[in-house]
Amino acid sequence: MKILFVASECVPFAKTGGLADVIGALPKFIAELGHEVDVFLPRYRKIPLATLSPVIPSLTVSMGGRQTFCSVWRSDTSPAVGQMIYFVDCPEYFDRDGLYQEKNVDYPDNAGRFALLSRAAIEFAK
Numbered sequence: 001m002k003i004l005f006v007a008s009e010c011v012p013f014a015k016t017g018g019l020a021d022v023i024g025a026l027p028k029f030i031a032e033l034g035h036e037v038d039v040f041l042p043r044y045r046k047i048p049l050a051t052l053s054p055v056i057p058s059l060t061v062s063m064g065g066r067q068t069f070c071s072v073w074r075s076d077t078s079p080a081v082g083q084m085i086y087f088v089d090c091p092e093y094f095d096r097d098g099l100y101q102e103k104n105v106d107y108p109d110n111a112g113r114f115a116l117l118s119r120a121a122i123e124f125a126k
Helices: 018-032 110-125
Strands: 002-006 036-042 052-063 066-075 083-089
Touching: 002 018, 002 110, 018 036, 018 083, 036 110, 052 083, 052 110, 066 110, 083 110
Parallel strands: 002 036, 036 083
Antiparallel strands: 052 066, 066 083
8 A cells, every 4th residue: 555644744854743753653664564655744944955856846736826836855765664755845835944933933824834735745646
């Protein structure tokens, strides 16, 4: 079975809480059962492109009646056999100092940012 986990964080790439731990561990376990498991994450500023390889140079995502252009990259070091980590790179949405907030203030466009992550994952999965 092919499984795609879509999340906002995953150890060791980005972590603010327990979600990162779950997404870092659960896909590995499922891959060990013989499934093909991929993880799809935002490429935040703290994840350098130099450590990734390009997969899709231009991915078009429809957002609120306009087209947003992203790219998809993969980690060169996958955490487990049968598992691959992919990142959607869209600087307008994810090139920021924090994952969800700055100076204890949430980014006002968080809903749109993670809607883009979901829509990009759907386009990528196609």
